[in-house]
Amino acid sequence: MNLSDTKAKLSFSNGSPDINLPVYKGSIGPDVLDIRKLYGQTGVFTYDPGFMSTAACESTITYIDGDKGELLYRGYPIEQLAEKCDYLDTCYLLLRGELPNATQRADFHKLVLQHTMVHEQMQFFLRGFRRDAHPMAVLTGLAGAMSAFYHDSIDIHNAQHREIAATRLIAKMPTLVAMAHKYGKGEPYMYPQNHLSYAGNFLHMMFGTPCEPYKVNPVLEKAMDRFFILHADHEQNASTSTVRLCGSSGTNPFAAIAAGVACLWGPAHGGANEAALNMLEDIQAMGGVAKVGEFVAKVKEKNSTVRLMGFGHRVYKNYDPRAKLMQKTCNEVLAELGLEKDPLFALAKALEKIALEDDYFVQRKLYPNVDFYSGIVQRAIGIPVKLFTGIFALARTVGWIAQLNEMIADPDYKIGRPRQLYVGPVRRNVP
Ligand code: ACO
Numbered sequence: 001m002n003l004s005d006t007k008a009k010l011s012f013s014n015g016s017p018d019i020n021l022p023v024y025k026g027s028i029g030p031d032v033l034d035i036r037k038l039y040g041q042t043g044v045f046t047y048d049p050g051f052m053s054t055a056a057c058e059s060t061i062t063y064i065d066g067d068k069g070e071l072l073y074r075g076y077p078i079e080q081l082a083e084k085c086d087y088l089d090t091c092y093l094l095l096r097g098e099l100p101n102a103t104q105r106a107d108f109h110k111l112v113l114q115h116t117m118v119h120e121q122m123q124f125f126l127r128g129f130r131r132d133a134h135p136m137a138v139l140t141g142l143a144g145a146m147s148a149f150y151h152d153s154i155d156i157h158n159a160q161h162r163e164i165a166a167t168r169l170i171a172k173m174p175t176l177v178a179m180a181h182k183y184g185k186g187e188p189y190m191y192p193q194n195h196l197s198y199a200g201n202f203l204h205m206m207f208g209t210p211c212e213p214y215k216v217n218p219v220l221e222k223a224m225d226r227f228f229i230l231h232a233d234h235e236q237n238a239s240t241s242t243v244r245l246c247g248s249s250g251t252n253p254f255a256a257i258a259a260g261v262a263c264l265w266g267p268a269h270g271g272a273n274e275a276a277l278n279m280l281e282d283i284q285a286m287g288g289v290a291k292v293g294e295f296v297a298k299v300k301e302k303n304s305t306v307r308l309m310g311f312g313h314r315v316y317k318n319y320d321p322r323a324k325l326m327q328k329t330c331n332e333v334l335a336e337l338g339l340e341k342d343p344l345f346a347l348a349k350a351l352e353k354i355a356l357e358d359d360y361f362v363q364r365k366l367y368p369n370v371d372f373y374s375g376i377v378q379r380a381i382g383i384p385v386k387l388f389t390g391i392f393a394l395a396r397t398v399g400w401i402a403q404l405n406e407m408i409a410d411p412d413y414k415i416g417r418p419r420q421l422y423v424g425p426v427r428r429n430v431p
Contacts, residue, residue, distance in 0.1 A: 001024040001034075001058060002024060002025050003022060003023065003024060003025070004023040004024060004025040004031045006023045006031055007020065007023065008020065008021040008022075008023050008033050009021070010038075010042075012042070016042060019038070019041050019042060021033045021034060021035060021038070022034040026058075028063060028065075029063060029065070032055045039419070045419045045420075045421070047421055051236075051241075055236075056236055056241060056244070056416070057236065057244065057407060058410075059235065059236070059403065059406060060074070060097065060406070061073070061074065061094060061233060061235070061399075061402055061403060061406060062074075062094075062233045062234060062235040062399070063075070063235070064234070064235055064315050064316070066313070066315035066316045066317050066318065067317055067318055068318060069316060069318035069319045069320065069321050069367075070321060071234075071321050071322065073090065073093055073094060073232065073233060074093050074094065074097055074098070076093070076099070077321075078229075078230065078321055078322060078325070079321065079325065081093075081229055082226055082229050082230065082325050085099065085229070086197070086198070086199075086225050086229075087198055087199060087225045087228040087229050087232070087395075088105075088108060088109050088112055088198050089105060090228075090229045090232050090398075091108075091112070091170055091232065091398040092104065092105070092108045094232060094233055094398050094399060094402040095166060095398065095401070095402050095405070109198075111167055112167060112170055112171045112198065113171070113194045113198065113201070114171075114194060115167050115168055115171035115172065116171045116172065116174070116175055116192035116194060116201060117172075117175065117191065117192055118149075118172050118175050118176060118179070119149040119150075121149065122142070122145070122149065122176070122179070123179065123189060125141075125142070125145055126138070126142070126179060126180070126183050127183075129141070129183070131183065131184055131186065132184065133184070134386060135177070135180045135181065135184065135386055135387045135389075135390040136261065136262075136264075136265040136271075136389050136390055136393070138180040138183070138184075139176065139177065139180055139261050139390050139393060140258055140261045140262045140265070141258075142176045142179075142180065143169075143173075143176070143254060143257050143258040143261050143393075144254060144255055144258035145254075146168070146169070146172070146254040146257075147252045147253075147254035147255055150164075150165070150168055150254070152164070153165040153168060153253070154252035154253070154254065155252070156247060156250055156251065156252055156253060156256075156404075156408055157250070157408065159409070161253075162253065162405050162408065165252075165253040165254065165401070166253070166398075166401045166402075166405065169253065169254070169257055169397050169398075169401055170397060170398050170401070173393070173394040173397045174192075174198070174201065174202040174205065174394055175192055175205060177202075177206075177387070177390045177391060177393075177394045178190065178202065178205035178206045179205075180387070180390060181206055181384070181387055181390075182205075182206075184384075184386075187209060188209070188210055189205075190204060190205045190206075190208045190209070190210070190214075191205075192204075192205060196216060197216075197221060197225070198225070198228070199221045199222075199224040199225035199228065200216040200221045202224060202394075203216050203217075203220060203221060203224060203381075204216060206382075206383070207382060217336070219332060219333065219336040220333065220336070220381050222332075223329045223332060223333045223377055223381065224381070226325065226326075226329050227326070227329070227374060227377065227378070227391070227395065228394070228395040229395075230322040230325055230326060230370055230374075230395075231322075231370070231392050231395035231396055232395055232396065232398050232399050233396070233398065233399025233402065233403070234396075234399065235315075236403075237269065238263050238264075238266075238268075238269050239260040239261075239263040239264040239269060239270065239396065239400065240260065240396075240399060240400055240403050242259050242260050242262075242263040243256045243257060243259060243260040243400040243403060243404050244403055244404060244407050244416065245416040246259040246260075247404045247407060247408065248407065248413065248414070248415045248416040249415055250415075253401065253404060256400070256404055257397060257400055257401065257404075260393070260396070260397075260400045261393045264389060264392060264393050264396065265389055267309070270389045270392040270393065270396070271389050272309055272310055272369070272371040273310070273370075273371040273374045273375045273378070273388040273389065273392060274375065274385050274386065274388045274389055275309040275310075275371075276309040276310030276371050276372055276375050277344075277375030277376070277378075277379060277385050277388065278309075278385065279308075279309045279310075280344045280347050280348060280351075280375070280376075281344070283295050283347060283351070284343060284344060284347055288343060288346075288347055289346060289347055289350045292347070292350050292351050292354055293354065295351075296308070296351070296354055296355065296358060299360075300358075300360045308351070308355060308361075308366070309371070310368060310369055310371040310372030310373075310375070311355060311361070311366050311367065311368055311369065311372065312364070312366040312367075312369065313367070313369045316367060316369065317365035317367075318365070318367060319367045319368065320367060320368060320369040320370055322369075322370035323367070323368040323369055323370050323372055323373060326370055326372075326373040326374050326377065327368075327373045329373075329377055330345065330373045330376050330377050330380075333377050333380050333381065334376075334380055337380055339380055342376070342380065344376055344379070345376050348372065348373065348376060352368055352372065355368075374388070374392075375388055378391065
């Protein structure tokens with residue numbers, strides 16, 4: 001780590017001696033105070049629930065400037081990756097640090113697309129679930145179950161195992177998501193077709209049936225691929241931090257990814273795309289665009305528990321760059337499907353306009369996040385609302401695994417073990 005020119009000194013009012021804290025600088029972004037020796041030197045902990053001011057690791061993968069609304073994967077702006085690369089190029093970049101050259105690209109695409117099939121026994125495992133189970137409950141189970149099916153790649157301390165597990169996870173998640181969908185619908189599973197693109201194959205497994213040939217629509221294929229790119233990684237968000245913490249105990253990669261899937265499910269995180277679409281449908285049922293003002297007023301009420309889903313972000317205090325790209329994709333998909341007059345899209349635009357002009361949202365720097373438009377895109381493609389977060393999990397798997405592998409490959413990594421401020425009863429005796 002590079003020391004910054006800034007010096008930091010911590011003083012106490014109780015007569016304890018001052019201590020100097022090292023300050024490190026990254027390649028961009030805020031400096032960090034190194035407090036690792038704080039407890040040993042002073043006997044105090046820092047207190048930061050929700051990690052509002054805490055960097056939990058050093059990373060070279062993703063950078064976000066929340067004030068500017070900038071997102072970089074390995075230094076490349078998300079806008080350029082979305083225009084010039086496909087999802088598997090992005091996976092290669094996140095996992096290996098550089099974009100692939102032509103040979104590396106062909107080899108990587110072939111490698112991933114050859115691993116798309118899952119163990120045949122997986123479908124019998126799936127049968128244990130109720131047909132109406134939420135796909136995220138199913139997917140958490142399936143991701144964890146992979147460790148029971150692929151024993152030969154579960155040693156997290158073995159670099160080769162980590163690489164095989166990464167390939168398997170990226171290749172098989174679309175198959176598992178599509179299987180969860182087909183199981184819920186009571187339709188036969190569709191085996192992957194490895195001549196198709198990653199996104200095209202996913203659409204085929206989701207919407208194809210054995211009864212007739214399925215033709216991949218290139219506009220929807222591109223939209224799906226873009227969705228995957230935009231969701232591929234997002235530095236130390238809740239699910240990624242969960243994967244890192246889980247993996248820090250030395251557990252196997254499949255178990256750590258299952259923990260990430262479980263965390264992503266929550267409506268404050270990946271579940272927000274499902275919640276945003278449900279919210280739009282509720283407003284539509286109330287009367288549509290005419291009721292937007294009433295809904296916004298409800299959100300703004302003091303002590304209101306109603307939030308404008310798909311708005312706000314812990315890091316972005318400006319327009320989420322992914323939301324802009326998703327809005328463009330939304331226009332393309334709706335035009336392709338002849339749904340330009342889609343009432344939910346019109347509603348989303350009206351809601352966005354009011355919120356962007358309203359003092360409540362402006363003062364709190366609440367802007368649309370990626371989930372605001374992604375639900376409309378997925379719904380137009382024909383994806384059921386309950387599956388939205390599962391598709392997010394599919395796309396984020398590469399980020400989770402890249403972050404996990406980065407942590408494990410660091411010789412200095414330690415098991416994650418936060419401390420606490422205990423405010424419960426002091427020692428007492430049972431009467
Ligand atoms: N609607 C209305 N008010 C909001 C919203 C919202 N979506 N988000 C934040 N606020 C308000 C809060 O009420 C609070 O107001 P106050 O200061 O008057 O109490 C203020 O803005 C700050 O909110 P916090 O909850 O403290 O901000 P935090 O950084 O903890 O939350 C979060 C970020 C969870 C994303 C929040 O904005 C939210 O709940 N958004 C809706 C859910 C959502 O879209 N999540 C997706 C995130 S992106 C992703 O995971 C891919």
